[in-house]
Amino acid sequence: MSDKVLAPETVKCYHCGELCEDELVEFDDKPFCCNGCKMVYEILNENDLCNYYDLQNTPGINLRNRNYEQKFAYLDNQDIQNQLLNFSSDHLNKIVFFVPAIHCSSCIWLLEHLDRLREGIIQSRVNFVRKEVSIDYNPEVISLKTIVELLATVGYEPEINLQNASRTKAKKESRKLYLQVGVAGFGFGNIMLLSFPEYFGFEGLDHSVRMFMSYINILISLPVVFYSASSYFISAYKGLRQKYINIDVPITIGIVTLFVRSLYEILSEAGPGYLDSLAGLIFFLLIGKWFQSRTYESLSFDRDYKSYFPLAVSRITDDAHEMVQITELKENDVIEVRNQEIIPADSELISSEASIDYSFVTGEADTIEKQEGDYIYAGGRQVGNTIQLRIKKAVSQSYLTQLWNNDAFNEESTYDSLIDKISKYFTLAVLFIALASATFWYFEGPSHILNAFTAVLIVACPCALSLATPFTLGNAMTILGGHKLYLKHMNVLEKLWNITTIIFDKTGTLTRTDGARIKFVGEKPLTNEQKSMIASLAANSTHPLSRALQRHLHDFGNREQIIGFKEAEGKGVSGVVLGKEVALGSAGFVGGQEVGATVGTSIVHIKIGEYRGYFSVQSSYRKGLGDLVKSLANKYKLLVLSGDNQSEEANLKTIFTENSSFVFNQKPEQKLAYIREKQQDGEQVLMLGDGLNDAGALMQANVGFAVTEDVTAFTPACDAILYGQNLNALSNYLKFARLSKKVILASFTISFIYNFIGLSLAVSAQITPLFAAILMPLSSISVVAFATFSVRLIAKRLKLL
Amino acid sequence: MTVIIILIIFSILVAGGFLVAFFWAVRSGQYDDTYSPSVRMLFDDKKSESEKNHKKD
Numbered sequence: 001m002s003d004k005v006l007a008p009e010t011v012k013c014y015h016c017g018e019l020c021e022d023e024l025v026e027f028d029d030k031p032f033c034c035n036g037c038k039m040v041y042e043i044l045n046e047n048d049l050c051n052y053y054d055l056q057n058t059p060g061i062n063l064r065n066r067n068y069e070q071k072f073a074y075l076d077n078q079d080i081q082n083q084l085l086n087f088s089s090d091h092l093n094k095i096v097f098f099v100p101a102i103h104c105s106s107c108i109w110l111l112e113h114l115d116r117l118r119e120g121i122i123q124s125r126v127n128f129v130r131k132e133v134s135i136d137y138n139p140e141v142i143s144l145k146t147i148v149e150l151l152a153t154v155g156y157e158p159e160i161n162l163q164n165a166s167r168t169k170a171k172k173e174s175r176k177l178y179l180q181v182g183v184a185g186f187g188f189g190n191i192m193l194l195s196f197p198e199y200f201g202f203e204g205l206d207h208s209v210r211m212f213m214s215y216i217n218i219l220i221s222l223p224v225v226f227y228s229a230s231s232y233f234i235s236a237y238k239g240l241r242q243k244y245i246n247i248d249v250p251i252t253i254g255i256v257t258l259f260v261r262s263l264y265e266i267l268s269e270a271g272p273g274y275l276d277s278l279a280g281l282i283f284f285l286l287i288g289k290w291f292q293s294r295t296y297e298s299l300s301f302d303r304d305y306k307s308y309f310p311l312a313v314s315r316i317t318d319d320a321h322e323m324v325q326i327t328e329l330k331e332n333d334v335i336e337v338r339n340q341e342i343i344p345a346d347s348e349l350i351s352s353e354a355s356i357d358y359s360f361v362t363g364e365a366d367t368i369e370k371q372e373g374d375y376i377y378a379g380g381r382q383v384g385n386t387i388q389l390r391i392k393k394a395v396s397q398s399y400l401t402q403l404w405n406n407d408a409f410n411e412e413s414t415y416d417s418l419i420d421k422i423s424k425y426f427t428l429a430v431l432f433i434a435l436a437s438a439t440f441w442y443f444e445g446p447s448h449i450l451n452a453f454t455a456v457l458i459v460a461c462p463c464a465l466s467l468a469t470p471f472t473l474g475n476a477m478t479i480l481g482g483h484k485l486y487l488k489h490m491n492v493l494e495k496l497w498n499i500t501t502i503i504f505d506k507t508g509t510l511t512r513t514d515g516a517r518i519k520f521v522g523e524k525p526l527t528n529e530q531k532s533m534i535a536s537l538a539a540n541s542t543h544p545l546s547r548a549l550q551r552h553l554h555d556f557g558n559r560e561q562i563i564g565f566k567e568a569e570g571k572g573v574s575g576v577v578l579g580k581e582v583a584l585g586s587a588g589f590v591g592g593q594e595v596g597a598t599v600g601t602s603i604v605h606i607k608i609g610e611y612r613g614y615f616s617v618q619s620s621y622r623k624g625l626g627d628l629v630k631s632l633a634n635k636y637k638l639l640v641l642s643g644d645n646q647s648e649e650a651n652l653k654t655i656f657t658e659n660s661s662f663v664f665n666q667k668p669e670q671k672l673a674y675i676r677e678k679q680q681d682g683e684q685v686l687m688l689g690d691g692l693n694d695a696g697a698l699m700q701a702n703v704g705f706a707v708t709e710d711v712t713a714f715t716p717a718c719d720a721i722l723y724g725q726n727l728n729a730l731s732n733y734l735k736f737a738r739l740s741k742k743v744i745l746a747s748f749t750i751s752f753i754y755n756f757i758g759l760s761l762a763v764s765a766q767i768t769p770l771f772a773a774i775l776m777p778l779s780s781i782s783v784v785a786f787a788t789f790s791v792r793l794i795a796k797r798l799k800l801l
Numbered sequence: 802m803t804v805i806i807i808l809i810i811f812s813i814l815v816a817g818g819f820l821v822a823f824f825w826a827v828r829s830g831q832y833d834d835t836y837s838p839s840v841r842m843l844f845d846d847k848k849s850e851s852e853k854n855h856k857k858d
Binding site: 051055105108109112126127128129130171174175178179182183186189190193194209212213216220 | 805806809812813816817819820823824827828832833834835836837840841843844
């Protein structure tokens with residue numbers, strides 16, 4: 001390990017591929033950005049697992065600022081283990097972990113060779129799509145805690161919570177859909193094959209052979225109708241029971257009519273029926289449904305506070321520590337909370353002091369100092385020493401939990417999608433036409449009544465219509481996913497069409513959560529001791545730059561005692577730390593050279609004994625915000641809703657246009673109420689936020705986007721997750737969403753044209769089985785092709801593809 | 802003409818066999834993850850020492 005200067009801007013970490021900015025560790029002739037990454041390389045190297053680096057360049061996960069000490073101690077608790085394990089016996093335990101960090105083939109390789117890293121791990125398998133690892137291990141040799149710590153040290157920390165039941169249910173659902181598609185496809189192919197003689201009018205076939213083929217067709221169509229199509233019947237029934245006509249109602253009418261009429265024709269030997277069209281129809285519908293069901297399974301859109309809280313905390317009873325589940329905490333229990341851990345319940349401070357970071361709950365960036373006896377709300381994060389707390393309210397009674405019980409979280413979504421709105425009129429129109437043509441034939445030629453009536457219902461079956469939406473929006477969703485805007489469901493796109501107001505949260509949304517980008521420039525890099533001295537001094541100042549420095553350096557040790565602290569307004573701070581004079585601030589104040597800085601960058605000069613160099617602190621506002629605001633301002637009303645104080649108002653005004661407004665000092669429930677007020681004024685609100693403090697607002701808004709640096713990290717319940725660095729392209733995404741509406745409307749028009757052609761023939765009782773067998777797939781395929789190609793074309797135009 | 806009936810029955814049985822195979826494939830989880838098997842088959846078994854040294858040169 002040496003500090004050879006290697007033009008640091010261009011050196012990328014061998015493990016994780018990040019730039020080695022302020023630290024460069026060399027090992028085995030390879031550069032690493034931090035000791036964490038180096039350590040993983042060492043572990044892998046020792047165990048002959050460096051294949052990891054051959055499969056993909058820099059596959060690792062960055063390990064800067066991670067600390068696992070005692071974090072997983074709760075996994076030794078038997079109750080918790082029992083809830084997590086899928087199978088357990090004396091020699092074999094099975095467990096499935098959700099590991100959000102899985103992202104490439106190297107990840108799969110490493111995670112499937114865990115058995116070489118530690119004795120006792122029998123086998124591990126990765127499910128890449130669901131980002132899961134299933135591990136079999138021998139509990140006599142290795143403990144669950146050790147396995148999780150191993151995963152964490154190599155960069156694959158599993159996300160552990162007790163709500164994994166819903167994930168297995170989703171798996172069963174998707175399997176059932178595959179089976180239904182399979183059965184429908186089987187029926188479609190075979191029935192069509194057996195119907196060919198009829199299509200081509202082979203006269204040579206015996207009557208008995210024909211009848212035999214028709215009966216076989218009926219037999220094959222039974223599972224297609226009663227198994228594959230069952231979900232349409234159920235959905236239509238549920239809709240009707242709520243006095244509501246959804247798109248599945250006309251589909252069900254079409255399927256039932258087709259089936260009954262075909263049965264009648266075959267059994268009465270009047271004709272071959274329409275069973276091939278029926279199976280084809282169900283097959284295409286299910287393909288559309290399968291396309292629709294593809295979602296971002298591996299992301300969590302519905303997380304609530306439970307996944308934010310730890311599973312267990314250490315409780316202190318009569319000098320003994322024990323890990324207990326947080327649900328078991330009672331009033332007056334004494335618990336211990338370490339650095340960077342979250343306070344799980346409202347409680348009273350026993351230790352002499354604590355500094356609590358509430359940024360996730362309130363959006364305020366500064367930590368709050370608490371004294372012995374102070375009341376501390378749940379959800380804060382302790383920064384600094386280990387503290388002891390006495391629980392005052394059980395977890396379920398705490399402030400944060402109460403916030404979640406707000407109505408916005410319990411409201412059933414009653415969103416009417418475009419297709420639902422149309423289907424009501426569509427169904428009524430079809431029934432009307434069917435009755436009208438039946439009436440017409442009653443007078444003109446009664447023998448055609450039944451024929452015309454059923455033909456209308458069959459031809460009008462909205463197969464193409466119901467395929468238009470999933471294929472348009474499904475493709476759009478996939479394209480947006482490529483830009484790291486992950487939508488929870490495709491109807492989020494529909495909701496985006498009507499947005500009139502966009503509300504931004506400030507901290508973490510307009511600014512980056514990792515705060516400012518800070519770089520040290522100096523002749524020699526700072527030692528850890530020097531870093532800790534700077535951090536100690538900066539901690540005493542409330543200036544934003546000091547705050548940024550302190551947060552940047554908070555990993556480096558304890559707070560040192562400061563003698564003779566002085567703060568010169570607008571210039572800097574100084575004091576004596578560990579016997580050395582330390583000063584931070586402007587060049588004049590510290591005694592250094594002025595440095596030319598670019599716009600949005602501030603310079604903090606450093607003196608420790610002598611002049612050491614300077615930190616350049618880049619403004620933490622995201623790049624391209626100005627352009628984004630400009631492009632959004634003529635279409636939407638813009639608003640900033642911040643939990644922070646007004647100190648940033650001047651900065652915000654330079655970014656936003658004149659007609660944008662700013663509201664500061666908003667508590668979580670005030671944000672929620674503010675949005676509700678806007679909605680009562682008839683506005684459709686898109687809220688962009690992050691963190692728990694915005695959770696209520698995100699739910700209340702018509703559409704809530706969670707903005708995050710790491711899409712697999714914690715995000716509160718929301719409609720979509722947007723990667724922070726792509727925020728500046730938001731107006732482009734919204735434009736894409738609006739254009740997708742036009743594609744859907746055009747697809748609807750095409751399918752209506754098909755319906756019109758079909759209907760005009762149906763009312764005149766001219767539909768033949770062959771005609772139906774051609775029209776049905778033709779209309780479906782052309783609508784699907786049109787929707788797919790036009791969405792991709794638009795995406796190309798907008799440079800999204 | 803009865804031979805065609807036998808052929809039809811036979812062809813349906815064959816097709817049904819494939820349907821059963823498809824059911825088995827879905828039930829055994831082959832459609833749950835369509836990415837990792839394609840990568841997994843390309844992983845080498847543990848490299849021998851000589852091979853490794855050769856690579857270093």
